[in-house]
Amino acid sequence: MTFLRRQLPLLITFVMGVVFALQYYVPHPASEQLLTTVNKWLQIIGGFALILGVTSLFHQHAVKIRRREPGWGYSFVLYAGMLLTVAIGLWVNGKETSNGTMTAFGWVYTYMMVPLQGTMFAILAFFIASAAYRSFRARSREAAVLLVAAVIVMMGRVPLGEHLLPISGDITEWILNVLNAAVRRAILIGISLGAVALSLKIIFGVERAYLGGGKE
Amino acid sequence: MTFAERMVHIDRRIIFLVIGLCTLLPLLHPVGLAINVSPEVRAVHDYIESLPPGSAFLLSMDFDPASKPELYPQAVALLRHAFKRNLRVIGMTLWVSGTGMADQVISQVAREMGKTNGVDYVFLGWSPGVGSLIITMGQDLYKAFPSDYYNQPTSSLPVLRDIRTLRDVNYVVSLAAGTAGIETWYVFGKDKYQFELGGGCTGVIAPGLYPLLRSKQINGLIGGLRGAAEYEVLIDQRGLAVAGMDAQSVTHFAIIALVILCNAFYAVIRTHARRSGQERVGRVAEE
């Protein structure tokens, strides 16, 4: 029993890890085939996982409604939105359009999902301004450098800025192409080493936190 | 709390209001700040300018609502130009999710320019197949689209008289937010059916399309909102895009001004604190 509970998961991780790491070095079509198959499998498993998620969401809001927690009425809005979308979607077999015309599901997507998503995204325009106001203060040398770089690039991006300070466009290009490239490169190298080390540890069963194991 | 301190900790809703107004006002009343026109946008404009009235111009609006902010103004500007030049306009889309929007833009501009559906322009809508659709259009347009978006049979439409295949089309412009888009039109249509091809695209994919421009696979490229603004300047009809670029300039400078103000107040607080011997403010800020 302890084998099933403790060692078997580690064995599965090890085998899968080694097989799919080596897959990269095999150019044979069979290896490509293996990769596509397992990708499909992962999608299917992900579908099952969605059941876990939706159950959790249902449960949370059911509890809210049952306990009459503040704002429980909104949970009904959520249920209604979800159930109606599912009903409409299944009615038209999950197709947004049929024969070139929009279905009711497509309508929900175009007139509800798209504007909601777009507006939430657009709020960033306001937040980027308030974040700049709050944090672009020359408190230290580092903060000052960040602030100056941001202001120059902002100037260099718009026609008015290029008009007032013609060189800002060139400086912007230089900062982005040279300084920014250097930093991203170093960050990427660091991250990648960390990622490879973590993956290796998982495959060799050294790191097992993902199994909820902690130390054993 | 001194005035400077209060200003540093200003209610952020005031900043939101400033940004909102700086975007909205230029959109309602464009100022038309100077915009330099790039050669790739001018190329599309000049080609349309060179076409004799009555030539066939096909506009493929290959984008969905997500890319509307950038490509919608491009479509409006191109359509206005084509209608002004009295070209016969054929609208369509390769993206099924963009059909409603494409129909809307073409009928709106046509109404504005006093053009009649079926006589001066037609909107074909969407049909499945992407690459094979273009090939079918190259062989027989009426077969690819037996009827237009409004279910009128295409073969009897006055606007499509003498336009049997893509070979009879003089200029195709694809406004693309990805694939299917400009490359699709090039690969399946351009050389085979001998029409000139131009492109418009979102700012994100523009860099990837410059190679096509350099190798003359497309004769011009309108990139992002900026490209649309340039086109509006060229046809001297400043609209959404010029307004958008104005809004960009104004909001960028509003943020810069806010940052400078904030730093000014911050400097005041710091000198104040230093004078009264409170090193704390500076120390806390070092972190």
Add this chain to the structure above:
Amino acid sequence: MRGQASGVSRLLLAVSSVLAVWSLPTSTDAAELSPPRDVQAMDTPSDEGGSVIVLWAAAEEEDPKILYQILLSDGRTSAQAEPGAPATMARLVAEVPSNSHYVRDTRWPWWNRPAAPGAHLYEIKSNKQFQLKDGTPYIVTVAAVRGGERVESKGVEAVPQPNWINWSQLNNLLLVILFGGAVLASIQKAKRREIFLRRIPGLDAVDEAIGRATELGKPILYLTGAGDMSEPSTLAAAVILGRVAKRVASYETDLLVPHRDPIVMAVCQEITKQSYLEANKPDAFKEDSNFFITTDQFSYTAAVDGIMLRRKPAANFFMGSYFAESLLLTETGASTGAIQIAGTDSDHQLPFFVTTCDYTLIGEELYAASAYLSREPIQVGTLRGQDIGKGFILGIIAVGTLLATVGVLFQAEWPGIILDLFRDLK
């Protein structure tokens, strides 16, 4: 018949390889132009099949005015060709200037080169017009052309095959093994004696944040990012969640962990439960402290923003990978006055975290965080291993730049022997 064949070939139309071979001895009239020498064709090494390569020696004088034509024909029919049977047409695959397509310009590194760097190489691949079938023999011919003159080599046979190992990527595998060895060795070393770790300011703040939340009696919000369980950043976020949950458990503070990925949610539930067990507070564990909202980016963001505004957590943790939602989350968090600690390897979102959070773990620091929090030899050793890796890369960059410069100075090719080892080869 022979005369006709050379006439056809002069028109650069497809030629019969069989006839072309026969026509060779008679093409003495093109005395100045010699046919390509040492023509060899073979299956492309280290590939997925559907392609062959043809190799031939460089001529003494290579001038862009001389062109090489590569012709391909179906081998089977030529082998079975009976006298009088219509010969299969060879198709013209490519026509290249004679001072191009050297082995040294190809993607093969020195340890996997099919021929000497100075020889010519052309790779014939399947494309839309024709398909090379694996296991089928093909005949390849190379012709030299100058103006109207044209001479052909003998046809050679090659059979495309898929291969089982891509030897060009050997350097990749070697680096993985070397690095893995360094990490494992460092772990062993860390088990024997303590290894120094520098201070990471953001992590000192973790305790402070949890302490403050307890004082104020407010919950702690912990996000694991947008990634799924196979992303290292999500794993690191989950590991750090374990450490945070353990402290939260001992303080008996509320923990809220909204999720975007159901699998990550399930894993984090396990981790949190374990942490409460380890803190001897199994009763305080609530299954629904980890909960799912939606996989959609912005509706998730709207819901989390709602949680921040209504539950007013005293501390917000943003660990894992993030996209555009980062600023929507952190600005809302800042407006509620929470202490915010972020850790991400999404370099594109770092600017927003750095400017709006109190502490940010930048890139690799996210992975280092779990080591720092636990001080377990395994974690600390890994960090040491990563440092060795970085040191190695720094050394390589120095040596590589020097060699590249030497290569330019002396027009030498030998620095390539080392530079090739660090090329990303496909």
Add this chain to the structure above:
Amino acid sequence: MPFDMLLGAWVATGLTLFIFTFLYEDNPLFKVAEHLYVGVSVGYTIVKAYDTVVVRLIYEPMVKQGDWWLLIPLFIGGLMLTRYVPKITWMSRLAFAFIVGVGSGLAIPRVVSSYILKQVEDTFRPLLVLGETGGVTFNFNLADPTSNVNTIVLLVGVVSVLFYFFFSIEHSGPVRHAARTGILFLMIAFGAAFGYTVMARMSLLIGRLSDLIQFAAPGYGRASIWLLLLTVGLLIAWAFRSPERPTS
């Protein structure tokens, strides 16, 4: 205008304005929009998952093409659901082990290839170039990202930032200087990226506002104007009704 488009314009405008009220304060209108959004997005995901996973990935290949291998992922997926059965909850670990194992294995060589080798390879640039006349020169052109002077700047940046990421050596002496330079590079890059992003974010707002302007046209029954008045009115009413505690 067709009725569905007209209705769509009104619904889209209303939801846009409701979400924007979030900028003022958390309020019932935003809560309605937020909960509706979560509901619709989950519903949308469920439908899409049904369409792709159940129909296209499971039903069609298994029933129509007899691909019975798909029972394996079905089984693994099923293991995940053992979380609801307390005694055999541990079985869900097997599913996690599978997913994490595949993910880690796939990551290793690909990360080494595209993030380590690719980046290192691009950093190997000569510090001198061959001039047109054949002599060796040093290219000072700042505008050309591949010039020698920029190669040196790039090298300094990469090396100093990497120094910042050393964890197991003390940041003192020359290491400290290198790491400090690294921080400066980091800050410049972050500032620049921040400034660069402003335009993209403003474009989003411009897009939303142009939609609202468009829907304010008579053709749409002046949807934006009426709904704006309604939204403001509701906000005022709500503020008066709960002067003490805006959020319950």
